[in-house]
Amino acid sequence: MEKIQEIKTSGPYYQQERELRNKVLLRPIGIPDYGWEKNDKISWHFVALKGQSVIGCVILCPLDKEKSKAQLMQMAVDAEHQGKGIGKLLVNHLLKFASENGIKEVIIHSRSEVTSFYTQFGFKTEGEEFEEVGIKHQYLSALL
Numbered sequence: 001m002e003k004i005q006e007i008k009t010s011g012p013y014y015q016q017e018r019e020l021r022n023k024v025l026l027r028p029i030g031i032p033d034y035g036w037e038k039n040d041k042i043s044w045h046f047v048a049l050k051g052q053s054v055i056g057c058v059i060l061c062p063l064d065k066e067k068s069k070a071q072l073m074q075m076a077v078d079a080e081h082q083g084k085g086i087g088k089l090l091v092n093h094l095l096k097f098a099s100e101n102g103i104k105e106v107i108i109h110s111r112s113e114v115t116s117f118y119t120q121f122g123f124k125t126e127g128e129e130f131e132e133v134g135i136k137h138q139y140l141s142a143l144l
């Protein structure tokens with residue numbers, strides 16, 4: 001049985017989260033391991049745990065001083081656990097956390113190939129596709 005938990009970058013599950021991001025997000029598009037952690041310290045981190053193993057993760061990065069707007073980033077589910085509802089649990093947990101903590105808008109720079117994964121939660125596309133880290137992305141936004 002999987003559970004979703006908020007974790008700290010000083011805590012024991014953070015290293016597993018970093019490894020999962022290397023494997024699922026960075027290596028497939030040629031970004032060096034640990035190469036996309038600039039927002040980690042200021043973000044909230046959520047992981048999906050199966051026993052003691054991190055099998056999914058997502059982070060929420062505040063974008064303004066008032067913490068009224070934040071960006072969902074670094075969403076990843078381990079390949080062997082994809083398609084079993086873990087991503088959905090993570091996004092629902094993040095949105096609940098955001099609305100309970102005064103965040104009014106969540107945005108995403110979604111990889112274009114997964115945009116429809118996010119629209120099921122009420123995110124709306126805005127503008128044209130753009131390139132980021134060498135691949136096509138789409139801007140998405142949801143008002144809470």
Ligand SMILES: CC(C)(COP(=O)(O)OP(=O)(O)OC[C@H]1O[C@@H](n2cnc3c(N)ncnc32)[C@H](O)[C@@H]1OP(=O)(O)O)[C@@H](O)C(=O)NCCC(=O)NCCS
Binds near residue numbers: 024089110114
């Ligand atoms: C995209 C990702 C996070 C989805 O997580 P997941 O655990 O596999 O998704 P779930 O099993 O929770 O799927 C929930 C729903 O979203 C749909 N879905 C899953 N992956 C999808 C995708 N790539 N595109 C569109 N819809 C998708 C499922 O069909 C399911 O629909 P249902 O509830 O009607 O059955 C995961 O596949 C992943 O890590 N992909 C590689 C990394 C990546 O692209 N991350 C996003 C960067 S912006």
